[in-house]
Amino acid sequence: MIDDLIDILTTSKVSASESELYRHSKDESPHSPVEPNVVCFPETKEDVQKILHYAKDNCIPITPFGVGSNLEGQIIPIAKGISMNTERMNQILDFSPEDMTVTVQPGLTRKQLNETINRQGLQFPIDPGADASIGGMAATNASGTTAVRYGSMRDQILDLEVILTDGTIIHTGSKAKKSSSGYHLTGLFTGSEGTLGIITEITLKLHGIPEHEIAARCTFKDLDQCAEAAYHVLLNDIPIKRMELVDAASIKQVNAFGDYHFPVEHSLFFEFAGSKNTANTEAETTRKLMYDLDCDNWEVAKTEQDKNELWKARHEVSPSFRHQKGKNLLGTDVCVPISKLPSMVSFARKILSESRLQGGILGHVGDGNFHTLILYDDQSNEEFQAVNNINEQLVYKALEVGGTCTGEHGVGIGKRKYQSAEHGNAFSIMKNIKSLLDPEHILNPGKIFTDEVIR
Amino acid sequence: MIDDLIDILTTSKVSASESELYRHSKDESPHSPVEPNVVCFPETKEDVQKILHYAKDNCIPITPFGVGSNLEGQIIPIAKGISMNTERMNQILDFSPEDMTVTVQPGLTRKQLNETINRQGLQFPIDPGADASIGGMAATNASGTTAVRYGSMRDQILDLEVILTDGTIIHTGSKAKKSSSGYHLTGLFTGSEGTLGIITEITLKLHGIPEHEIAARCTFKDLDQCAEAAYHVLLNDIPIKRMELVDAASIKQVNAFGDYHFPVEHSLFFEFAGSKNTANTEAETTRKLMYDLDCDNWEVAKTEQDKNELWKARHEVSPSFRHQKGKNLLGTDVCVPISKLPSMVSFARKILSESRLQGGILGHVGDGNFHTLILYDDQSNEEFQAVNNINEQLVYKALEVGGTCTGEHGVGIGKRKYQSAEHGNAFSIMKNIKSLLDPEHILNPGKIFTDEVIR
Numbered sequence A, B: 001m002i003d004d005l006i007d008i009l010t011t012s013k014v015s016a017s018e019s020e021l022y023r024h025s026k027d028e029s030p031h032s033p034v035e036p037n038v039v040c041f042p043e044t045k046e047d048v049q050k051i052l053h054y055a056k057d058n059c060i061p062i063t064p065f066g067v068g069s070n071l072e073g074q075i076i077p078i079a080k081g082i083s084m085n086t087e088r089m090n091q092i093l094d095f096s097p098e099d100m101t102v103t104v105q106p107g108l109t110r111k112q113l114n115e116t117i118n119r120q121g122l123q124f125p126i127d128p129g130a131d132a133s134i135g136g137m138a139a140t141n142a143s144g145t146t147a148v149r150y151g152s153m154r155d156q157i158l159d160l161e162v163i164l165t166d167g168t169i170i171h172t173g174s175k176a177k178k179s180s181s182g183y184h185l186t187g188l189f190t191g192s193e194g195t196l197g198i199i200t201e202i203t204l205k206l207h208g209i210p211e212h213e214i215a216a217r218c219t220f221k222d223l224d225q226c227a228e229a230a231y232h233v234l235l236n237d238i239p240i241k242r243m244e245l246v247d248a249a250s251i252k253q254v255n256a257f258g259d260y261h262f263p264v265e266h267s268l269f270f271e272f273a274g275s276k277n278t279a280n281t282e283a284e285t286t287r288k289l290m291y292d293l294d295c296d297n298w299e300v301a302k303t304e305q306d307k308n309e310l311w312k313a314r315h316e317v318s319p320s321f322r323h324q325k326g327k328n329l330l331g332t333d334v335c336v337p338i339s340k341l342p343s344m345v346s347f348a349r350k351i352l353s354e355s356r357l358q359g360g361i362l363g364h365v366g367d368g369n370f371h372t373l374i375l376y377d378d379q380s381n382e383e384f385q386a387v388n389n390i391n392e393q394l395v396y397k398a399l400e401v402g403g404t405c406t407g408e409h410g411v412g413i414g415k416r417k418y419q420s421a422e423h424g425n426a427f428s429i430m431k432n433i434k435s436l437l438d439p440e441h442i443l444n445p446g447k448i449f450t451d452e453v454i455r
Helices: A002-009 A018-023 A045-058 A110-118 A134-140 A185-189 A223-235 A248-258 A276-292 A304-322 A338-355 A381-400 A416-423 A426-437 B002-009 B018-023 B045-058 B110-118 B134-140 B185-189 B223-235 B248-258 B276-292 B304-322 B338-355 B381-400 B416-423 B426-437
Strands: A038-040 A062-065 A082-085 A092-096 A101-104 A157-163 A169-171 A198-205 A212-220 A242-246 A266-274 A297-300 A327-331 A359-364 A369-377 B038-040 B062-065 B082-085 B092-096 B101-104 B157-163 B169-171 B198-205 B212-220 B242-246 B266-274 B297-300 B327-331 B359-364 B369-377
Touching: A002 A038, A002 A045, A018 A038, A045 A062, A045 A082, A045 A157, A045 A198, A062 A198, A092 A110, A101 A110, A110 A134, A134 A198, A157 A185, A169 B426, A185 B185, A185 B426, A212 A223, A212 A276, A212 A304, A223 A242, A223 A266, A223 A276, A223 A338, A223 A359, A242 A248, A242 A304, A248 A266, A248 A304, A248 A359, A266 A276, A266 A304, A276 A297, A276 B276, A304 A327, A304 A359, A304 A369, A327 A381, A338 A359, A338 A369, A338 A381, A369 A381, A381 A416, A416 A426, A426 B169, A426 B185, A426 B426, B002 B038, B002 B045, B018 B038, B045 B062, B045 B082, B045 B157, B045 B198, B062 B198, B092 B110, B101 B110, B110 B134, B134 B198, B157 B185, B212 B223, B212 B276, B212 B304, B223 B242, B223 B266, B223 B276, B223 B338, B223 B359, B242 B248, B242 B304, B248 B266, B248 B304, B248 B359, B266 B276, B266 B304, B276 B297, B304 B327, B304 B359, B304 B369, B327 B381, B338 B359, B338 B369, B338 B381, B369 B381, B381 B416, B416 B426
Parallel strands: A038 A082, A062 A082, B038 B082, B062 B082
Antiparallel strands: A092 A101, A101 A198, A157 A169, A157 A198, A212 A266, A212 A297, A242 A266, A242 A359, A327 A369, A359 A369, B092 B101, B101 B198, B157 B169, B157 B198, B212 B266, B212 B297, B242 B266, B242 B359, B327 B369, B359 B369
């Protein structure tokens, strides 16, 4: 396989070195690593076509790889074969400030993208925390702290260029902001985790950088109160940019990790963005609302440094838990109808406490999406079972109240077993679409679907 | 066929009366009417299943019908067979103000929906002008004047219940605001114009009713200036609720039709919505911006009556053209990248003037979507050819600059011939998905696809 691929691509684009095989064996999830047989580094769409052609002819699995920051094992080549790393396809192909759009290759990361476009007063606001590749974010329908305002990747993608297993190049959309033409393939390929085709170009909507941003936080005695308060912000139609729940355990952890001094209480972190006047008005309206709902304190970040510190701390919650020797971290990812959030969060806190495992709760509460971060001993089978049990209880509870098993991390390996329960009869259609577009099942086999033939 | 259906459904749910066949033969487009053989009025999803079962067994086409306000012939049963009218399935099944969601049957109209939910301080803001059925709006991915803020139907639908031709009932999503679980079938079925399955329930996102709304308008000497000005509003990231271009010819027409007294100049109509403070700030920022861009005047609607009149007039532009004896009206519907809008609008004005046909230009300019409304003699083949020629020129120009042949009206009959040019290789995938889900091609045959077998 390796020699063939070197013949096809040249040596510089193929590696089976120990370090590369290792790097492509794992992501940031606790799923077990599996090394590919070989890693390819395509530099052009022709390279991608060649790899697909070879893989299809020889029934060799291909698993696309972005930067490996994903959280459900999507890039783990569980059926071995080829790991296709897109890091050399990292160009901005067409930046059109006047259309507020940009077309990029999949290997470009979101920070690299913003570095270029921010200079023109534009931003790409989807923020999953990690400096993920745009291709990976599209493949998993990523979102994060700004989804309450900007939605998920699917809401921000205008067009995808996708190469199908037979080498055909398609475009799923156009550069127009909306369309009622034909079937919406952009939505279908976004979030399909590399199981339907290889994404080689992504055209994104861009947004103006708001004139003014305000960061603020407040604390509550009870976790429910936090979730309730977040819900009232939505009811009042305040167009917040971010609204994050961070429970007391997470605050404690991140304070220790990063030398912060946040009050160790259940907290909401806010960002308001717009013109100076608008942002101030929204912040003031929210402040009043929070006090009406019995918050204990409200604090606005006074300096640029305070503001950055607040969001830095928020993004460090997960690393602060992860940063413990001999411990592994699992993050749950259910998303529920917003009125169900307070009881879901309480339920999560309850079963986490009962398990006696250490952990915290973090929530993109404007979307009904939250993560229970749970630490466990990586040598203890018992703790591993307990963690999976918590995850499973949360998933079934979320489905019971009309929610989903994954708000933003995707299915990968970890959420496969819930697909049938969540999607019911619709899951057969998904399987049929998979077989239609990838009849040999060479594209990321074993992801999303459990019963897939894996060679 | 009629007797069989009466046996299956009972008499009260089946009609082949002259008036019903006529009512179900045409929509609001200039496409030629075709009467179905029979009209069915299902009242439950079991009725829908029975009709599908019968139609599949006997290879009889089914064309779903909402209220018939569509604009590309989607409900015209060009292959005859059954017209399936959903007007008796018009219930609100689950209104959850606390989740800001509602689940409705397809026959409910958007005004009926808003009547109920407005009482709870919530709104469903998508506004295509006509009081369309929610099912029809979902089927065509409708949008309209508020798309600049709320997007299209696809952006507002959380879940669809769809019955497939074999009677299987599926749900395409959940009640969670976002999800990365499985393939995004909600996006696929939205805008599929009844060609993949019959929509029997729609779960929608709802929005708070803004505290305050401001309507304003301004005029410019040149049509390009209008489009340019609209573009600058977007660049400044002002979250307008509506921003509509109405050209001088349209103003003249609607003034005469509705006894309005708007200055007969190229105009932008605005709506700002939010808290009183926010709406005022946005209006003031926009006012300054418009004067910087050389607008001739800026007028804010002072009373509630003035405000309503402004939007009433905007929605009457199309009827004001239509309201002429012996004349027919065609509305184009291209959508282009926003920087291309000024030149597209100028091009439309130029070819309209050259044709010597009467007409106006209306635009959802925040989305790059505009309509050229063209009047023609319904007895003149020559004028009909000229109108189609204008439509076609606009479509190819739009595709050339990276746009789409239809921003919101859908494909139906009128835009079938451009599907291959717009979607290229992706069009084959659409065809394959169609055949996968409707192997007998009984669902709205002849729509979207030109070369479909029509019995």
